[in-house]
Amino acid sequence: MAMEPPLDQTAEFSPNLDEVESRIGYRFSDRSLLRVALTHASGASHRLASNERLEFLGDAILGAVACDLLFHRFPEYLEGDLTRLKSIVVSRQTCAKISEGMGLRDFLILGKGMTSNPVVPSSLLANVFESLIAAIYIDGGVRPARGFIERHVLPEIDLANEGELGENYKSLLQQVAQREHGTTPVYQLLDEKGPDHSKCFKISAQIGGRRYQAAWGRNKKEAEQRAAYNALHQLSGQPPPFASD
Numbered sequence: 001m002a003m004e005p006p007l008d009q010t011a012e013f014s015p016n017l018d019e020v021e022s023r024i025g026y027r028f029s030d031r032s033l034l035r036v037a038l039t040h041a042s043g044a045s046h047r048l049a050s051n052e053r054l055e056f057l058g059d060a061i062l063g064a065v066a067c068d069l070l071f072h073r074f075p076e077y078l079e080g081d082l083t084r085l086k087s088i089v090v091s092r093q094t095c096a097k098i099s100e101g102m103g104l105r106d107f108l109i110l111g112k113g114m115t116s117n118p119v120v121p122s123s124l125l126a127n128v129f130e131s132l133i134a135a136i137y138i139d140g141g142v143r144p145a146r147g148f149i150e151r152h153v154l155p156e157i158d159l160a161n162e163g164e165l166g167e168n169y170k171s172l173l174q175q176v177a178q179r180e181h182g183t184t185p186v187y188q189l190l191d192e193k194g195p196d197h198s199k200c201f202k203i204s205a206q207i208g209g210r211r212y213q214a215a216w217g218r219n220k221k222e223a224e225q226r227a228a229y230n231a232l233h234q235l236s237g238q239p240p241p242f243a244s245d
Contacts, residue, residue, distance in 0.1 A: 015107035023102045024132060026148060028139050035109070037131040040124055042111030051131035054138075058130030059090075061137055065149045066090050069157060076226075076242050088160040089153055095126035098152045104128055162221070173228040176235060177207045185231065187224045190214050202244065205231040215242035 017034055021027050028034045033054075041050040066089050070082050077085075088094060099105070105120050108128060129152075137145035170185075177185050188211070191202035203223040204214035212231035217223025230240035 015109060020104070020107050023104065023107075024136075024148065025151065026136050026140070026144055028135070030139050033135040033139050034132075037135040038104075038107055038128060039109040040111070040127075044109075051127060054131035054134040055127045056134075057137070058132065058134035061133050061145060062095075062130055062149060062153075063090055065146055066153060066157075069150065069154065073157065074161070078241055081241075085157065085160050089156050092123060092126040094156050095129040096122035098156070099125035099129045101152075104132075162225075169225055169228040169232060173205060173207075173231055176232070181208050183208055185228065187227060189220070203227045204244075207231070213240040213242075214244040215240075216244070 015035075015038055017028075017031055020034060020038065036049065037051050037054050039050050041047055041052060044050040063086070066086055067082070070077075070085055070089070074082065074085075105125060108120065108124060110120075110124075133145055133149060136148050173185050177183055186206045188204050188206060189201060190204055192199050193202075194200050200216050200218060201220050201223040202214050202216050203220065203226075205212050205224075205227040212227065212234050215223055215226035215230050217226050226242045230242050233240050
């Protein structure tokens with residue numbers, strides 16, 4: 001494949017590429033791609049020698065893989081739920097968090113004006129994650145690029161699911177129940193199945209004397225969250241999104 005233009009950097013700093021490869025879990029055949037991925041525009045002699053083009057490609061690859069992961073991980077979720085999760089998972093904040101977790105801050109190739117600032121903007125950390133995705137894709141193809149994304153994004157998907165889709169629904173159902181019925185929801189365990197190390201739980205939400213459609217979850221917390229989501233839909237006259245059987 002065609003390579004990026006050769007790096008003619010203006011910055012004096014040269015990162016330890018062995019250490020970078022160890023951090024990201026991938027060995028490059030063409031290390032010039034790795035150097036470009038780490039290079040901010042301020043540290044290159046011209047824009048084409050920076051990671052901006054790689055960032056453009058990496059952003060598209062990240063979005064496609066994230067959508068695929070979400071689509072297959074949550075077969076019961078509607079398009080709107082998947083869209084909300086994706087917006088969190090591929091956000092600049094999440095990408096920067098991943099880069100920070102790999103310790104990439106210490107390996108960025110920046111111009112002298114940037115290196116004099118002790119605070120590295122989170123946008124730079126987000127950019128380098130997307131740039132690395134593209135660099136791995138160009139160097140090794142789809143499989144290692146997808147593997148790199150999965151290792152770092154799957155934990156963020158689970159965190160986003162618990163926060164964005166779960167606790168918000170339970171909180172919202174409690175608000176509705178207190179406002180309209182003067183009581184709080186009760187969650188009832190109706191069934192469980194599977195071996196001890198991989199059980200699934202069936203839970204329903206009940207408000208007053210009415211029990212709403214139950215939902216299965218990979219743990220009790222997830223099942224309660226889905227049960228709350230079902231109840232909210234039924235309260236508004238909509239069919240529940242999660243099946244009970």
